[in-house]
Amino acid sequence: MIKFLDLQKINHRFEKEFQESFQSFLEVGWYINGSQVTKFEKEYALYCGTQFCVGVGNGFDAIKLILKAYIALGEIHLGDEIIVPANTYIATILAITEVGLTPVLVEPEIATFNMDVSFISKKITTKTKAILAVHLYGQLANMKGINKIAKEHSLLVFEDAAQAHGAMDEHGNRAGNLSNAAAFSFYPGKNLGALGDAGSVTTNNKQIAALVRVLANYGSDKKYFNSHKGINSRLDELQAGILSIKLKELDADNAKRRAIAQRYLSEIKNKTIVLPTYHKSKNHVFHLFVILCEKRDELQVYLDRNGIQTMIHYPLSPHQQEAYAEWNELSFPITEKIHEEALSLPISPVLTTKEVDLIIEKINAWTY
Numbered sequence: 001m002i003k004f005l006d007l008q009k010i011n012h013r014f015e016k017e018f019q020e021s022f023q024s025f026l027e028v029g030w031y032i033n034g035s036q037v038t039k040f041e042k043e044y045a046l047y048c049g050t051q052f053c054v055g056v057g058n059g060f061d062a063i064k065l066i067l068k069a070y071i072a073l074g075e076i077h078l079g080d081e082i083i084v085p086a087n088t089y090i091a092t093i094l095a096i097t098e099v100g101l102t103p104v105l106v107e108p109e110i111a112t113f114n115m116d117v118s119f120i121s122k123k124i125t126t127k128t129k130a131i132l133a134v135h136l137y138g139q140l141a142n143m144k145g146i147n148k149i150a151k152e153h154s155l156l157v158f159e160d161a162a163q164a165h166g167a168m169d170e171h172g173n174r175a176g177n178l179s180n181a182a183a184f185s186f187y188p189g190k191n192l193g194a195l196g197d198a199g200s201v202t203t204n205n206k207q208i209a210a211l212v213r214v215l216a217n218y219g220s221d222k223k224y225f226n227s228h229k230g231i232n233s234r235l236d237e238l239q240a241g242i243l244s245i246k247l248k249e250l251d252a253d254n255a256k257r258r259a260i261a262q263r264y265l266s267e268i269k270n271k272t273i274v275l276p277t278y279h280k281s282k283n284h285v286f287h288l289f290v291i292l293c294e295k296r297d298e299l300q301v302y303l304d305r306n307g308i309q310t311m312i313h314y315p316l317s318p319h320q321q322e323a324y325a326e327w328n329e330l331s332f333p334i335t336e337k338i339h340e341e342a343l344s345l346p347i348s349p350v351l352t353t354k355e356v357d358l359i360i361e362k363i364n365a366w367t368y
């Protein structure tokens with residue numbers, strides 16, 4: 001069986017270094033907020049090109065902490081509206097509602113799966129405070145367009161970069177450095193994945209970086225003295241050490257993902273399948289390779305029978321979830337179409353040429 005994502009194989013490449021790191025971690029005996037976290041924060045800020053990086057517990061908290069920091073600063077108030085793509089992974093939207101703000105959903109472009117900038121202006125009200133762009137599946141959102149609208153309306157811009165570590169725009173600026181503040185997830189399956197939960201916030205705003213750090217540590221700057229009503233969301237030393245090791249390989253891994261994507265794009269020839277739009281630049285790191293197919297469920301069963309595991313990102317859009325029953329009657333036709341037809345093919349730095357050959361061959365042979 002070709003696994004959708006062989007995490008064991010991905011991490012096996014680093015095992016020796018992990019063991020050395022673990023050994024020194026045990027010897028040092030410092031588990032939270034220590035030198036490994038500081039080291040990784042510096043490395044990741046440098047990698048993203050931002051002045052600051054703050055390690056946090058996971059990607060969901062990273063988004064919440066950005067919003068909480070701007071609320072603490074008084075730039076966003078409870079009940080304010082945040083514009084967000086309707087087809088994002090639900091974590092983006094849950095983070096907004098969790099801190100007492102109101103998500104305003106915007107349809108994506110079917111070609112890129114990212115927020116359609118032409119719909120944003122119509123959604124702006126007096127309560128709108130920010131646009132939270134998501135680089136879905138690893139491809140940068142149209143940040144030029146988003147930042148332009150934001151400037152015209154004096155809005156903040158944030159990135160949910162949970163799926164886009166290393167993606168770069170035409171000027172060489174990376175995900176995480178294209179807005180006021182960005183959230184990353186290092187969930188194990190991400191392009192840069194820890195061996196457990198982990199996340200970070202990147203920003204060029206010193207005040208926000210400091211506030212995120214305080215808010216993630218019970219709102220405390222000085223032990224047992226609390227300036228804010230914070231939460232507990234810290235990056236572990238152990239995970240930081242793992243991330244430092246894997247970061248060195250991130251660009252090479254992303255290049256491997258792109259090479260596989262190029263093969264899928266040029267060699268998959270099946271009229272029933274719509275391939276993703278890609279401009280052959282570094283703006284896509286192919287966290288996921290998502291195709292559209294009207295008979296998606298049949299295709300998935302067929303591939304499974306032929307030894308190829310696929311996944312659906314995502315089977316149900318946020319506005320159709322039981323958790324957001326108040327939105328269930330709303331209609332987002334593009335979002336709904338994506339959720340009905342999307343199928344993610346295996347893509348990872350450890351997928352072999354032979355496996356890619358077989359995936360292409362089986363998809364090309366599929367008829368219904």
Ligand SMILES: Cc1ncc(COP(=O)(O)O)c(C=O)c1O
Nearest residue numbers: 058059060089091092162185187
């Ligand atoms: C787009 C997006 N946003 C946010 C998250 C949340 O990250 P985490 O699982 O680390 O909390 C994820 C991943 O799970 C994601 O894919």
